[in-house]
Amino acid sequence: MTTITVATATLEGTAGPLADGVAHFTSASNGQxxxxxxxxxxxDPAIVDLVPAMARNAARAGARKGAVSGLLAAGEDVADPGPLTDDESRPDAVGAIVVTRPDGSVEVAWTGDTRVYHWNGRVLTLWTSDHNFAAYLNKSVGTAQSVPVGALADIVTLTLARISAYAVPLMCKAAGGLVIIASDGAYGQHDAEEPQRSLPEYQAEHLATLVRRHQDNPQALVEAIVAGARPDADGYRDDATALVVAWT
Structure with a gap:
């Protein structure tokens, strides 16, 4: 019998109250x-207050109706956030969801630069592609080294406030091994002592090293992922959140 274990960890960044959310839910009606x-x-207070509810609502809707429905539920929360003060900008967010299916596969849906990785016991594979201007230019140019990733990665091209049922990327994958969902603050490590290496290359190698070391202990893995978040040259460090699903 297959057992699913889930582990989560979050580390608040340096810019203010935590604005990451994480949730998981199992439907009593279908077992997903x-x-x-x-x-x-x-x-801003508006997004800080909304994010925990967005994660819970996405998990509940996703377990009952599928991954796309889960993200759409989160999108509804930012589509009508309620009254805002003059100092608050309209709240928005990005996110990713993984939903188990009765046939043993998983659905994956995402927006923005929240990433979903898979570990099969040997190789770490990035399942998702970032929705930001850096990723777009990398694909167009054909080489990551030629694009100023750090400057363009924050220009997100698909967010939860902008999605519709026709604009949610969705894939189905075989379940098993480890699935890792990570905010950009969790996977966005950078080694300033190795400037000759591309940032995506360093991120992938760093995360794969952590997975190899902690693949048998999901909680230790998520804690190691968020603990590895590093500040930039100005001392800024983003919120870091990771969720691991393990099939044994």
Whole structure:
């Protein structure tokens, strides 16, 4: 019998109150489980207050109706956030959801730069592609080294406030091994002592090293992932959130 274990960890960044959310839920009606990470944009009170509910709502809707429905439920929360003060910008967020299916596969849906990785016991594979201007230019140019990733990664091209049922990327994958959902603050490590290496290359190698070391202990893995978040040259460090689903 297959057992599913879930582990989560979050580390608040340096810019203000935590604006990441994480949730998981199993439906009593169909037995499906949903796992969600939401990354709020900015740290205004409106988004800080909304993000925990967004994650819970996405997990509940996703477990009952599928991954796309889960993200759409989160999108509804930012579509009508209620009254805002003059100092608050309209709240928005990005996120990713993984939902188990009766046939043993999983659905994956996402927006923005929240990532979903898979570990098969040997190789770490990035399942998702970032929805930001850096990723778009990398694909167009054909080489990551030629694009100023750090400057363009924050220009997100698909957010939860902008999605519709026709604009949610969705894939189905075989379940098993480990699935990792991570906010950009969790996977966005950078080694300033190795400037000759590309940032995506370093991120992938760093995360794969952590997975190899902790693949048998999901809680230790998520804690190691968020603990590895590093500040930039100006001392800024983003919120870092990771969720791991393990099939044994």
């Amino acid at each position: 489980s949903a796992f969600v990470v939401i990354d709020g944009m900015g740290h």
